[in-house]
Amino acid sequence: MPETPADRAYRGYTTLSAIAIPALVCVLAVLIARAALPALAADSGVSVIGRTWDVGRGQFGLLPALVGTLTTSFFALCIAAPLGLGAAVVAAELAPRPLRAPLAFLLDLLAAIPSVVYGLWALAVVVPLLRTRVMPALADAFPNAALVAGPQYGPSMLAAVLVLAIMILPYISAVAREVLLAVPRTQRDAALALGATRWEMIRDAVLPYARTGLIGGVMLGLGRALGETMAVTMVIGNRHTLPTSLFEPGYTLSSLLANEFGEASAEGHVSALMAAACLLLGVTLLVNGLAQWLVWRTQHGRIGDHRGAD
Amino acid sequence: MQGLLWTAAMLAVLPLVAIVTHIVGSGFAALSTSLFFKSPAPAGVSGGGMANGIAGTLLLVAMASVIGLPFGIGAGLFLAERAGTRLARITRFIADVLSGLPSIVLGIVAWELIVRPSGQFSAIAGGVALGALMLPLVARATEEMVRLVPNALRESALALGYSQWRTSLTVVLRTALPGVLTAVLVALARVAGETAPLLFTALGNAYWSLNPTEPIAALPLQIFSYAQSPYDDQRAQAWAGAFLLLVLIAGLSLIARLVVRARQRLLRAGPSRTDAS
Numbered sequence: 001m002p003e004t005p006a007d008r009a010y011r012g013y014t015t016l017s018a019i020a021i022p023a024l025v026c027v028l029a030v031l032i033a034r035a036a037l038p039a040l041a042a043d044s045g046v047s048v049i050g051r052t053w054d055v056g057r058g059q060f061g062l063l064p065a066l067v068g069t070l071t072t073s074f075f076a077l078c079i080a081a082p083l084g085l086g087a088a089v090v091a092a093e094l095a096p097r098p099l100r101a102p103l104a105f106l107l108d109l110l111a112a113i114p115s116v117v118y119g120l121w122a123l124a125v126v127v128p129l130l131r132t133r134v135m136p137a138l139a140d141a142f143p144n145a146a147l148v149a150g151p152q153y154g155p156s157m158l159a160a161v162l163v164l165a166i167m168i169l170p171y172i173s174a175v176a177r178e179v180l181l182a183v184p185r186t187q188r189d190a191a192l193a194l195g196a197t198r199w200e201m202i203r204d205a206v207l208p209y210a211r212t213g214l215i216g217g218v219m220l221g222l223g224r225a226l227g228e229t230m231a232v233t234m235v236i237g238n239r240h241t242l243p244t245s246l247f248e249p250g251y252t253l254s255s256l257l258a259n260e261f262g263e264a265s266a267e268g269h270v271s272a273l274m275a276a277a278c279l280l281l282g283v284t285l286l287v288n289g290l291a292q293w294l295v296w297r298t299q300h301g302r303i304g305d306h307r308g309a310d
Numbered sequence: 311m312q313g314l315l316w317t318a319a320m321l322a323v324l325p326l327v328a329i330v331t332h333i334v335g336s337g338f339a340a341l342s343t344s345l346f347f348k349s350p351a352p353a354g355v356s357g358g359g360m361a362n363g364i365a366g367t368l369l370l371v372a373m374a375s376v377i378g379l380p381f382g383i384g385a386g387l388f389l390a391e392r393a394g395t396r397l398a399r400i401t402r403f404i405a406d407v408l409s410g411l412p413s414i415v416l417g418i419v420a421w422e423l424i425v426r427p428s429g430q431f432s433a434i435a436g437g438v439a440l441g442a443l444m445l446p447l448v449a450r451a452t453e454e455m456v457r458l459v460p461n462a463l464r465e466s467a468l469a470l471g472y473s474q475w476r477t478s479l480t481v482v483l484r485t486a487l488p489g490v491l492t493a494v495l496v497a498l499a500r501v502a503g504e505t506a507p508l509l510f511t512a513l514g515n516a517y518w519s520l521n522p523t524e525p526i527a528a529l530p531l532q533i534f535s536y537a538q539s540p541y542d543d544q545r546a547q548a549w550a551g552a553f554l555l556l557v558l559i560a561g562l563s564l565i566a567r568l569v570v571r572a573r574q575r576l577l578r579a580g581p582s583r584t585d586a587s
Contacts (some may be wrong), residue, residue, distance in 0.1 A: 003474065004473050004475075006473060006475050006476075007473055007475050009475070010474065010475030010478065010479070011474075011475075011502040012385050012394075014384045014385070014387045014391070015382070015388060015390035015397070016381075017380070017381040017382070017383075017384025017385040017387075017388060017449075017535065018385045018388040018389065018397060018398065018401045019397070019401075020381050020385065020445065020451075021385060021401050021405050021408065021445060021446055021449065022400060022401060022441055024408065024445065025404055025407070027550070028411075028415060028416070028419050031418075031422050031423070032415070032418060032419070032422075033442060035422055037398070057419025066355070082318060083322045084322060085318075085323050086314070086315045086317075086319055086322070087318055087319040087322035087323070089315050090315050090316055090318070090319035091319065093314060094315060094316070095319075103319070103323070105564075105567060106323055106326055107322065107326075108563065109326065109421070109559075109560055109563060110322075110323075110325070110326040110561055112496075112499075112500065112559050112560075113326075113329065113503075113547065113556065113559065114500075114503030114504065114505070114530060114555055114559070115503075115504075115505065115506070116503070116530045116533050116534050116537070117329075117503070117533070117552045117555060117556065118329070119537060120533060120537040120548055120549070120552050121328075121329050121332055121333070121552075123538065124332075124336075124537070124545070125332060127329070141313075150333075159487045166325040166342065169325075170322075171323050173322060187404055187521055198312070199311045199312055203311075212506045220410060223410050226411070226412075227410075227412025227413075227415075228414060229413070229414050229505075229506040230505045230506055230530075230534060234534075234537060234538065250442045254414055254506070256413055257352075257414050258414060258506060258509055260569055261417075261418070261421070261509065261510045261511065262509055262510035264411055274418070277414075277415060277418050280412060281411070281412075281415050282413065284410070284411050284412055284415075285407070285411065288407045288410040288411065289407050290412075292403060292406050292410070293403075294406050295546075296403065
C-alpha cells in the first residue's frame, strides 16, 4: 500500500523519538560545558591540580575529588572484576542448568537495588563493622603500614571501595554472562571433541573468544563506579583531602556535586561545580563509550547492530 | 579451578543475601499505617510517616513518564523496525552509553534548564530529569520486546492491506504489549529509586505537597536524609522506605522475567499460535 499521510506522521514520530536520544547527549554535553566555561578563566580559582577547596576564599581545587573518584573506582574494580567474572563463568557455564536462571536473576536483582538503599545498608552495617572489627584487625596485622594508619572513624575510602565493589559486581557479571553466552556452540564443541575437560574448554575455547567483550564488561563496571553517587556520599566521609591511608575519609566528584550543588549560589561556586561535572561527564563518557564499543564488537560485527540470535 | 570460580560466585551473591535479609528484617518491622498515611513528624517526635515521599515519588514518576514513555516507545519502535539504518545503530549505541552515565548529570541538566531560569526548585524539574533518565531504558526495552514479534505477523497484516502505521501500532505493538508494559514497569521502578537527579531539582519537602511548581518530597530522598539522621525512629523509617523500594523493584523484576519468558515461548512457537482464532 502506498504511503499515506498517517504513515508519514508515524514515521516522523518514531524518527523524532529516536533522534531524541543522541540529541539528549549533545544537549547534556553542551549545557554543562557552557556552564563550566567561566571556570576556565585564570581568576576563577578553579584548578584541576589544586588541593584546597575553600568556597569562602574562592579556591576550588578539584584534585582531591578527582583523585578520590579515580582511586575508589580503581580499587573497587580490583575486587569486583575477578569476583564478577567468576560469577559470570559459573552462571553461564558451570552451574547445573536448572540453577542458571535463578543465579542470573539473583545477580540482576543485585544490579537493580537502588544506590541509596546500598548506602543505607553500608552506613548501618558495613561502616560499624569496619570501625569495630575490620579496621582494628587490619591495623594490628600491619602496624607500620601507611595504608592502614590513622584514626578509625568508619566512613572512609575503604568503606567506599567495598560498597562500590559490591555495587559494580553485578554489572560486570551480567555483561560478562551475556558475552559468554554469545560464544558460538561450535567453539565449545570443538574443544570438547578434542578431549578438553570442562575447565580447559572454558579456558581455551570460550574465554579467549569472549576476551574483548569481557574487558568491555569490566570497563562498564568501571564506568558505573566512576559515576556512582549516593552510596559513596554516605560512606566516604566527604572531606577534601588526598588520603594516604585507606582509613581516611575522602571525596569523589559525584559526592561533591551531590553535597554542594543544591546550595551553591555564588557564580564562582556554581561554575566550579559545573567544571567538576564536566570532568565527571568527560571521564564517564570516555569509559562507557569505550566499554560499549568493546562489548558490541564481541557480540556482533558492527557497533550498534542488534545483538541476539537473529 | 572450578572451586575457585564457585567461591567467586558465592562471594558475589553473598552481599545480596546480606542486604535483602537486613532490609526485610529491619524494614518489615518498621512498617506501620502511619508510614503510609502521615507526613514526617518534627525531628525526635515519633509517629511520623513517609506519605508525602510516597505520593511525591508517584507524581515524579508520572511526570517522568509523560516524557519518557511516548518518546521511549517511539524510539524503540524505530530501533526495531528500521534496525539496520545508520541512525538506528548510532541511537542504540548512544542509548546504552547514556544509561551508563551518572544520573546526577541529568539532574544538573534539569537544574540548568528549569531551576536556574525559574529561580526555584520544583517537582517539574525532577520529573524532567527522571524522564530523560527513563528514555534510553524504555527505548531499548521496547525494541527488545517488539523484535520478539515474528516478521510473518507484520507481513500478513501488510498483505491484507493494513497501512504501515496501523500494522506497527495495532498489530505488532499490540502483540508485543504485555512484554513492553512489563519492561516499562521495570524501568519505572528503577527510576523511582533514583535519588541523585532529585537532590537539586525536586529538592525534597518536609510537608505534604503535590504542587508541580514547588519542591516535592520523594521516597529515595527521605531514605537518604533519614539514613544519616541521629534519631532512631527516623532511621527505622529509612529501613521501611528501603523495604518498600526493594519490594517494588524485586516484585516487578520477577514479574517481568516471567512475562518475558512466556511471551518468548508464545511468539517463537510460530505464526499459528498468534492467530486470533
